[in-house]
Amino acid sequence: MSTTYSECMVLARVELEVAKRLVNEEISAYPAPIAGCDQQFNQLLSERHRITRALQELTAEVHIPTPRAP
Template sequence: MSQLPYEAELETAQRALERARELLGAEITDYPQPISGCDAQFVRLISDRTRIASCLRVIEEQPFVATPRVLEPAN
């Protein structure tokens, strides 16, 4: 089965998000210690990590789409 045009764009988005996740992971790993509870920059990094994970989850999911049981309109 050939790829639909939008599927290539979804794959590009997924690769970009995966790369962003890698870069963000490195940023979090390299973040200086100790981290105070009110460190706004670190909180932002954690928030962005959650956003990226959510986006990847949505792209990877195959949502349930209800389909009609009868393929022809009722009369």
């Protein structure tokens, strides 16, 4: 079975949304940290930021400059 580019993009977006939801759940359930001192909590925040950026990149419109013909 052959998978299309569009199907791969949809799957990537769905998986990233699931990852974001799971990280958000883990952050919500995390005990109150000492601000700036909890490495594991800070790592979760960093992962959430990376996932959010990846989702933004997948949904961003791509500008491809094309040369103007004389």
